[in-house]
Amino acid sequence: xxxxxxxxxxxxxxxxxxxxxxxxxxxxxxxxxxxxxxxxxxxxxxxxxxxxxxxxxxxxxxxxx
Amino acid sequence: xxxxxxxxxxxxxxxxxxxxxxxxxxxxxxxxxxxxxxxxxxxxxxxxxxxxxxxxxxxxxxxxxxxxxxxxxxxxxxxxxxxxxxxxxxxxxxxxxxxxxxxxxxxxxxxxxxxxxxxxxxxxxxxxxxxxxxxxxxxxxxxxxxxxxxxxxxxxxxxxxxxxxxxxxxxxxxxxxxxxxxxxxxxxxxxxxxxxxxxxxxx
Numbered sequence: 014x015x016x017x018x019x020x021x022x023x024x025x026x027x028x029x030x031x032x033x034x035x036x037x038x039x040x041x042x043x044x045x046x047x048x049x050x051x052x053x054x055x056x057x058x059x060x061x062x063x064x065x066x067x068x069x070x071x072x073x074x075x076x077x078x
Numbered sequence: 079x080x081x082x083x084x085x086x087x088x089x090x091x092x093x094x095x096x097x098x099x100x101x102x103x104x105x106x107x108x109x110x111x112x113x114x115x116x117x118x119x120x121x122x123x124x125x126x127x128x129x130x131x132x133x134x135x136x137x138x139x140x141x142x143x144x145x146x147x148x149x150x151x152x153x154x155x156x157x158x159x160x161x162x163x164x165x166x167x168x169x170x171x172x173x174x175x176x177x178x179x180x181x182x183x184x185x186x187x188x189x190x191x192x193x194x195x196x197x198x199x200x201x202x203x204x205x206x207x208x209x210x211x212x213x214x215x216x217x218x219x220x221x222x223x224x225x226x227x228x229x230x231x232x233x234x235x236x237x238x239x240x241x242x243x244x245x246x247x248x249x250x251x252x253x254x255x256x257x258x259x260x261x262x263x264x265x266x267x268x269x270x271x272x273x274x275x276x277x278x279x280x281x
Contacts, residue, residue: 039143
């Protein structure tokens with residue numbers, strides 16, 4: 014699954030650590046989501062969407078795998 | 079609930095393991111010479127106490143982990159359970175067929191926990207690396223790998239010295255010294271890698 018988390022984070026001037034703290038996850042998890050190595054669960058996806066004031070569909074989109 | 083920081087977790091584990099080694103060297107040998115059965119049981123099981131604390135710390139850490147960390151813990155624990163089960167089964171079948179002799183109490187049972195922990199740590203590190211983490215956590219807030227390995231090497235060195243000078247057990251001393259040397263080599267490897275990475279990261 015592809016996502017725009019990195020772009021949204023950088024647009025706000027946050028580091029991966031800042032975003033991790035806001036989502037209550039580890040920095041490694043934020044990095045894994047941004048690089049599409051890990052697809053977040055639905056509750057975490059909702060938290061990300063709520064934080065960026067967007068819908069899940071706007072942030073995440075189906076990828077090749 | 080607040081997420082347990084890696085630094086706090088590692089510090090507590092290291093203190094507990096240091097206490098474990100001290101108890102193993104000073105208290106546990108008393109079990110052999112004590113005639114009273116209840117005192118014997120107490121001496122024999124005293125080293126378990128710090129290990130129980132370590133298991134409780136691990137459980138707390140997993141409970142407070144996020145979903146990706148819990149997934150890597152699950153992969154590590156699953157692989158460790160599989161490895162220990164298969165090794166136990168293979169050794170058990172070979173022992174029943176009298177192909178090999180296993181001293182169940184002193185050899186087989188004591189090695190189950192270390193094999194479980196080593197496999198769990200290794201596989202979890204591999205799984206974390208697959209998800210983009212360093213795997214060795216050298217870039218995180220945790221204790222660098224070379225420090226961890228150095229501490230464990232010193233612990234085994236202390237066990238070797240104790241076995242040689244206090245217990246006059248040359249076989250145990252040689253074994254512990256060999257393990258210590260192997261772990262020290264790993265510490266040197268991780269130390270050099272850590273230094274090279276830090277050196278390369280400098281502008």
